[in-house]
Amino acid sequence: MTFLGLDDPVVNASGTFDAIAARRAFGDALLDSFPFAAFVTKTVTVAPRDGNPAPRLYELPSGLLNSIGLPNKGLDGFLQHDLPQLAELPVPLIVNVMGNAHDEVARLVETVGAREEVTALELNVSCPNVKTGLMFGADPNEVAGLLDAVRGRTGKPLIVKLTPNCASPAAVAAAAEAHGADAVSLINTLRGMAPHPHRPGEPWLGGKTGGVSGPAVRAVALAQVSEVRGRIALPIIGMGGVQCGRHADDLLRAGADLVAVGTESFRDPLAGLRVRKELQDLRPGRSSVSR
């Protein structure tokens, strides 16, 4: 049995699959062949966000640089419009939340955690704490303080999404473990920038910098999952550049308990299902996808 009691160990990375939009494009066939063993939502914030100005994407050698800016309907909009639709998915729901102050995150955790449709919460800590100016996820003390403020607000599993953009993700993971997290997930995207093709010296992205994902970051993910596994005993959700069962297996062997597929879903909407089947072939008896 895997973390959260999932049938098999492949989920989606937050922000790389919109199950509601996918159902508009593919219809209810999506429910019959849902690509993942659990669904992780895009980040939900207290207030609605429009997201960053265009352009938001830049194709890289073997990867993607994005600056989307976490567009979402806000907590009320999520509960009213998105959650009822997400509850129709045939898999457990993990809701990713983010706030820039302890009380904001506490409100999100308490409100979302109280909903019976929700199985677990993932904390996006790749944003600055308005009180200290430090990114929550870049500093072990920041993560410790955040967990102290929010841990008591829900009895449901709390997953901390680690950022690779810091001195020691393993030290942050150790702080998360010591302060009540139930799991960690990594890696988030690596910060990057792309040049404007026609305006030398200017950045291409509307948000100036963005996050690098895809096969280009796979080696980074493998190294960081391995290092974090050396420091903590908590379940790890490993991700970064997974395109096939072999890549998922590599992360599991490095110490991950679950694996997430992200950017590959952009190239192939059923990438998650394919990775699950390939993983089952590599590890007979461990994964139970039969479709």
Add this chain to the structure above:
Amino acid sequence: MSRVLAPLGRRSVSVASAERVGAYDVLACTDPDGPAPAPGQFYMLAAGARWGGGADERPFLPRAFSVMRAAAGRLEFMLENVGPGTARLGELREGDPLWLTGPFGNGFSAPRDGRRPLLVGGGVGTAPLVSWSDACAGDVAAPARPVALLGFRDAAHAAGAALLPGVRVATDDGSVGHQGPVTDLLLAELGRDAHVEVYSCGPPGMLEAVRALCAEREIPAQLALESGMACGYGACFGCVVPTREGYLRLCVDGPVLDASILDDVTHP
């Protein structure tokens, strides 16, 4: 807006033919298991082999193309070589494998208030207008081939006008048809009969000129927009355009948008 659901997942199909038409490539593929798309919808395409082996180790992501023609399990797309993705797709020949996902997005809708459809295209933006023109010409209730006005930069590109019957052409250099922007032809046409609904696709500058001209005259318009896109089905949130309703994802809320919700279609 009309939308046909896509089969779930990407499918491997075969290139049925690849033809050069002036400065463009017309790529046809088989799609025996796919539905008939609505005019204005689009597909995501990637070569079945050597996708990722081009300049700068790109392309990596699939590329979005409006369907130009669809009939009996066959789809046609119009391509212009503008980067590593279109360059690789332009190399494909009959029998080569192609990854296909779609159809996606909202297509064109019938004209309102008994208006006559008027098509205005620019360059490779001709593609969705061909499928809409075919749909109008095949309309059971009132079959009629709509007037189409197309703008191109030069004679090599204007050869693309052959893809659509009975068009009037403008070129930037005057080598074919009227010398000047296609909006010159649009103004003349509106002078004859303004009870029209405009259907347009082309580069941002042209689309903005069409939008502004129609808005001033209170003429309804449906614009097929383009944006860089990673997935085509709403997952990446990368293809947004600013509208009066906030940012909209072109892949699931477009690519055809009603001009009335747009203030300006010129993207950065």
